[in-house]
Amino acid sequence: MEKNKQTDLLEKIVALCKRRGFVFPGSEIYGGLSGFWDYGHYGALLKENIKQVWWGQFVDGREDMFRFDAAIVMNQKVWQASGHAKGFADPLVECEKCKKQFREDQIGNSRLNLKDSEKVQPLPARTQPDKVILAGTGIVQSSGCPDCGGRLGEARQFNMMFRTHVGAIEDDFALSYLRPETAQGMFANFKNTIDSLHPKLPFGLAQIGKAFRNEIAPRDFLFRAREFEQMEIEYFVRPSEWEKSFEEFREQTKRFFTSLGLSPKSVHELEVPDNERAHYSKRTIDFEFDYPFGRKELSGLAYRTDFDLSAHQENSGVPLEYLDEESKTKFIPHVIEPSFGVDRLVLAVLSSAYTEDEMGGDKRTFLKLPPKIAPVKVAVFPLLKNKPKLVEKAREIYKMLKKEIDSVEFDDNGNIGKRYRRQDEIGTPVAITCDFQTLDDNTVTVRDRDSGKQERVRTEDLVKKINL
């Protein structure tokens, strides 16, 4: 029963996203393309607002962070050095009957297999507990095809990087990949950063950008997509100081989630056990969220040691050491990596904000978004669309507010009830209506999204009153 309710919630969110212009299935008019999604106006605004909160809290509000924006396609040697070219794989199984493909570790009791070090070995490239290479002939037991119950074939490694060729000749030398994570662009530019900015340890590089993974089974709406966005920080520290920075980012991550409206009760920390981590990672915490389809990874925090910089130094031949002026020593810094998926955050935010209640005897749906991430902050309406004086006055107020508040919308479509419903569904915290009294005394009604309560406010006090 509870499960149905939750599945129902996901369906409702997907429907609202389409109906109100947040998110659409990718390539929909041609039948879609699994694992790709397009953001419409309000979705793009929501996503951008989440990113701005991240920039503000993790980067611009600190003195030790620098922005970065690397190319998506890099020399294939980057991915050889990082280990992705060989090992960024998921175990794929195919049903012999219906031919559907699944990620082996997502069906049956795979978590048990992961703990069996005889059968699996961790990926060299990333701290992911469920990305494993099946070692030797270790055959994994599974309970049959989740769809038709048919026999599943043996698991084989499937590299999840999208391949491409750079230039006109499609040979091995021209081979490259769409990046599966933003991180490597920052590691590969460590020397450029040191030489141009001369930062002192500890310091971080921060980047938001697209990442691509040819997921075997994309699913759960935005949760597991083939094209998605990441917000990643590579924070370089002295080896002896990693724990302090790790704890700081752990706390900052929790504050960040709270400021996006995620209840601390729905966020859980999973300390990834030693035998499920990649060999270079000394510690990893997965932050999991109670999505409508279950508790799943929202973001990760990993202590990546000096693995990546050392690998790039060794493979490129370029020294990637840091000269510590205090101790006059040279060493390769260690790295703490907080890594967030923007789309998983959008889905977590929507799941938290989606609310149904009753207002004036009618059922209504609204998004209880924190005002700072709401796509539209204030909506302005004339009570009636066919009264030019009201429309003119409402436009005047709209223009006045637009100068002060970043996202204001003018709306005169349909009747006032419909406009409130639409603004509630896109999560607009405040709606202002100009009525006939406005023409007399220059006051308007200000309606609060959550309570539906209205009060009259003088137009000159509006900005102060709204105070978002």
Ligand code: ATP
């Ligand atoms: P999962 O185990 O769910 O596949 P992961 O451990 O592989 O995730 P990481 O490699 O740690 O994920 O990537 C960092 C972040 O990028 C994740 O915490 C998640 O927010 C996001 N992310 C990873 N894969 C996807 C995907 N396919 N679709 C959307 N977001 C993703």
